[in-house]
Amino acid sequence: MDERSPDPPTRRLVLFGAAGSGLALYAPPAAASPAAMDEAIRALVGEATVKRGRVKLELPPIVENGNTVPLTVTVDSPMNEADHVSAIHIFNEKNPQPYVAAFGLGPQAGRAAVSTRIRLADSQQVVAIARLSDGSFWSDSADVIVTLAACAEG
Amino acid sequence: MARVLINLPARARRGEIIEIKTLIAHPMETGYRLGPTGAAIPRDIINRFLCTYNGEEVFRTDLFPAIAANPFIAFFTVAAESGEIVFSWTDDHGETQTEVRQITVE
Numbered sequence: 001m002d003e004r005s006p007d008p009p010t011r012r013l014v015l016f017g018a019a020g021s022g023l024a025l026y027a028p029p030a031a032a033s034p035a036a037m038d039e040a041i042r043a044l045v046g047e048a049t050v051k052r053g054r055v056k057l058e059l060p061p062i063v064e065n066g067n068t069v070p071l072t073v074t075v076d077s078p079m080n081e082a083d084h085v086s087a088i089h090i091f092n093e094k095n096p097q098p099y100v101a102a103f104g105l106g107p108q109a110g111r112a113a114v115s116t117r118i119r120l121a122d123s124q125q126v127v128a129i130a131r132l133s134d135g136s137f138w139s140d141s142a143d144v145i146v147t148l149a150a151c152a153e154g
Numbered sequence: 155m156a157r158v159l160i161n162l163p164a165r166a167r168r169g170e171i172i173e174i175k176t177l178i179a180h181p182m183e184t185g186y187r188l189g190p191t192g193a194a195i196p197r198d199i200i201n202r203f204l205c206t207y208n209g210e211e212v213f214r215t216d217l218f219p220a221i222a223a224n225p226f227i228a229f230f231t232v233a234a235e236s237g238e239i240v241f242s243w244t245d246d247h248g249e250t251q252t253e254v255r256q257i258t259v260e
Contacts, residue, residue, distance in 0.1 A: 068222040095220045096186050102216040103229070109213065110171035110232040116215075117222040119184075150222075 037091050040098040041129065044089055045137045050129060055140040057128040066120040066150040075112035075130045075138070085112040087131040094124040119150035156180055158253050160241060165258045166233035174205070175228040178243050178251070184219035202244040203227055208237040233259045
């Protein structure tokens with residue numbers, strides 16, 4: 001419960017955005033790249049390996065409106081004192097920032113499942129990473145095709 | 155203050171896992187959109203959501219601009235004791251909106 005996600009690299013993104021806006025009347029914001037997402041994930045997990053499995057990330061495969069995309073993450077965990085999920089982090093590849101959300105939970109949750117609604121700027125891969133009480137990380141990913149991107153209305 | 159919808163059962167059996175759904179009216183301005191003059195509209199989002207149950211933190215969320223407008227968050231908790239469930243949302247200006255709901259556990 002005491003884990004906070006690191007602050008996103010906003011200054012860099014602001015500088016990128018400022019450089020872009022001088023070039024065109026409508027300049028789409030600089031997008032996070034898959035590399036930026038990997039970097040953000042690395043900052044979260046450190047040297048630990050991220051295993052696939054136990055986590056289930058549910059997103060619609062095709063969304064018409066990227067401004068509001070339902071997302072559900074469930075983690076297979078008994079959620080007791082000895083073995084529970086302590087945090088769930090969501091990352092994306094192509095939004096301006098790689099972070100989407102970070103949820104902090106504990107054994108008092110009873111069930112490791114969270115739902116929210118997110119924005120997607122483009123068709124891309126979304127990654128969910130769960131940190132368990134034993135310090136291990138588990139992940140799942142989902143590919144989403146977006147027909148109307150978020151932020152497109154300018 | 156912003157309009158809030160909170161859905162949770164008023165009564166629950168002891169030890170039952172209940173789902174709590176929350177929604178708050180907020181534009182979640184990303185800071186990446188450009189206004190009519192071509193200047194970026196300043197970022198204004200809710201960046202923190204916290205839920206406490208009888209004073210104990212049971213769930214929290216760090217929100218980023220990629221969360222859709224009018225943030226919806228649903229999660230689970232174990233109904234342990236009768237009492238208060240407190241929800242608070244904090245925005246970029248440091249303002250916090252707090253809502254309290256009662257639950258009866260039998």
